[in-house]
Amino acid sequence: MAEIKVPELAESITEGTIAQWLKQPGDRVEKGEYIVELETDKVNVEVISEEAGVIQELKAEEGDTVQVGQVIAVVSEGGEASAPANTEKTEAPKQEEKVAAQPQSTPETDKKDRPIASPAARKLAREKGIDLSAVSPVDPMGRVRVQDVNAHTTQPKQEVQASKSAPSAPVSQEDGKPVEIVRMSRRRQTIAKRLLEVKQNTAMLTTFNEIDMTAVMELRKRKKDKFQEEHDGTRLGFMSFFTKAVVAALKKYPAVNSEIQGNELIVKKYYDIGIAVSTDEGLVVPVVRDSDRKNFAEIEADIAGFAKKARENKLSLGDLQGGTFTITNGGTFGSLFSTPIINGTQVGILGMHTIQKRPVAVGDNIEIRPMMYVALSYDHRVIDGAEAVGFLVTVKKLLENPEDLLLEA
Incomplete structure (x- = not known):
């Protein structure tokens, strides 16, 4: 007999929820074959069998919370898969016991009809x-x-x-209305818990500015076709411009790229930028590693890859761990103005918003320009107001003069 245990998931994850059994008692399983999908705080993880054999017993049901190291299944090494008739015989007593113990419950759907x-x-x-x-x-x-x-x-x-x-x-029960x-899913519960912790444990403030996106949009319009052709179909979006502008601002204001540990401030000399991605269960934040060393095409390719993996529920724990600063783009949903909440132990997050044409003063004239409000939420324990404003002004100036941004990159 071999026991299937919940594996070590990540340093901060100690439990998960059985999302789906991929094998049932009596099924043949090969070594390295997936047998169960676990839902964790961050991603879904598929667990493999370390031995070839036949599933003898499942010790947890779908929806159950299980701990790291807990035995969740037993595999009989070697042997043959059970015939359907045998499976019914072995399962029948359990079903009778279940019905006897809970006469009000409804029998489960036959797995064959699933x-x-x-x-x-x-x-x-x-x-x-x-x-x-x-x-x-x-x-x-x-x-x-x-x-x-x-x-x-x-x-x-x-x-x-x-x-x-x-x-x-x-x-x-109050008014009879339906x-x-x-x-809540495990991930949504975790998001709620961590956002509340951030609000309670940081002195969070938000400062705002607005960016004239004319120059970036014109540059992107001129270069996007050639860019896509030269970089195997990778599209030139706005996120690479913002990521590069953020990296330049972090170099100028290093305290924004730090975190508090006890009485010490850990100032990070690397630039792993988290990019918030929307999923059915809420935002996740995969990390573009070493953003300062990557060109625009590499950053865009990373972001597109993360978005695809998020849609297919294939983000790994490694994709989400770490990060020194986060960018979130509420503008993709039409948000005009918001105050983003700091991510985890970081001390700053930049919020992008929708681009909207507005009349603005350009010299002595009034012109219609594509404008974007941006917001920097920051931990005031670490970052002074002057630093926060300076950081945001640096981002603004670089995006309004993208040639300077290319030189910074």
Whole structure:
């Protein structure tokens, strides 16, 4: 017999949630084959079997919280996979015991009738209280994907209620009006906890400025086709300009690239810039390593790769760990103005916003210019107001004069 244990995940992660069993009792498993998907605070991790054999027992169910080192399955080394009839015989007593102990519960759906779905779709459906068997997939092979689950939630209320339902919408006891109670995912709980910790444990302030994006937009318009052609299809976006401007400002104001540890200030001489990326469960912040040493194309390629991995739920723990400063772009959602919250132990975060044409004074004339509000939230225990304003003014000047930014890069 071989035990499958929850592996070491990362220094700060001690537990996870069983998102999906990829194997069931009686299934044959090869050495190195994935058997379970764990949802952690940051990413989903697939756990492999260290031995070849047959799944003898699962010691945790989907949705259970498990600790690092905990035994979650047992593999019988060697042997053959059980036939369906044998599986039913071994499972029947357990099912009878379960029904006897909980006469009010509903028997679980037979695993053979379980809809085919991607791990991300299965997790999203579980969080929204949706029965996957009621979701109509677009895939001709019948595989349910995230977009199918999202499409299902937009159906008219009567249609959703007519379908087979999972545990859902309790009714308010106060006024009898319908409400829905949705359990927060582990990642959303962690995001909430950490944001609250930052607000409680830092002296956070936000300073604002606005950037005339005319020069960057004109430069990008002139160069984007050639850039994409020369760099294997990588698109020239605004994030590489902002990342390079931030690195230059961090070099000028090194305290913004630091963190507090006890009574000491750790000033970092490297520039690992976190770029906030939106997912179905909230923002994650993959890190562009050594941003000062990378050119525009390398930064854009890293960001595009992170966005793709985030959509496919394939970000690794290594992608998210570390980071000395963060950039978040609420403008992609149309945000005009916001006060971003500092990320983790960092002492500063830059918030970008939507580009909006506004009348501005240019010399003695009024012109319509594409303007962007930017916000720097910072820990006032480390950064004085003058430093914060100077940092933001440096970013502004470099972006309004992108030729200087290219020289800085």
